Amino acid sequence: MRQYLQTCAQIEKKAAEIYRLLSESAHYSLEVRQIFQSLANDEEDHAHQLDFALRFPTGTATAKKDLWLGQATVLLHRVEELQHQVDTAALPLAQAAELAAELEGEFCRIHLENSVRFQDERMRAMFAAMARSEESHLRKLAALKRLSA
Numbered sequence: 001m002r003q004y005l006q007t008c009a010q011i012e013k014k015a016a017e018i019y020r021l022l023s024e025s026a027h028y029s030l031e032v033r034q035i036f037q038s039l040a041n042d043e044e045d046h047a048h049q050l051d052f053a054l055r056f057p058t059g060t061a062t063a064k065k066d067l068w069l070g071q072a073t074v075l076l077h078r079v080e081e082l083q084h085q086v087d088t089a090a091l092p093l094a095q096a097a098e099l100a101a102e103l104e105g106e107f108c109r110i111h112l113e114n115s116v117r118f119q120d121e122r123m124r125a126m127f128a129a130m131a132r133s134e135e136s137h138l139r140k141l142a143a144l145k146r147l148s149a
Helices: 002-023 030-053 069-088 093-117 121-148
Strands: none
Touching: 002 030, 002 069, 002 093, 030 121, 069 093, 093 121
16 A cells, blocks of 8 residues: 555656646746646645655555555656646647647546545545646636637
């Protein structure tokens, strides 16, 4: 379970870095860069929450069902690929928003699944809150796609 939470924290940190890179791009307006910075801050907060959960005593945050480490690892690789794309090329806003929305949809789904997998109420609440945050991110990314149209 600890490895699963560590992988989730890595995903959130890499997502924050992607948004931070996008927020620094001179290809986007100030308004767009501020939205990307806000998303970066949220993802960094998620990573801090997961890092905090890793400090719980071993056995505290047990899951009711098996956690899908393989699924999280696949998602981590997808996030790393997007980070490489963003780091090496200036993406048009529509493409950046679309790619980010695909990942946010996956983040939301996984957080919702995790909100029922854990026995510990604090862990369920943390993942439920993260899922709500990802839904907010999806709305912001949809607005960015409309801006680019």
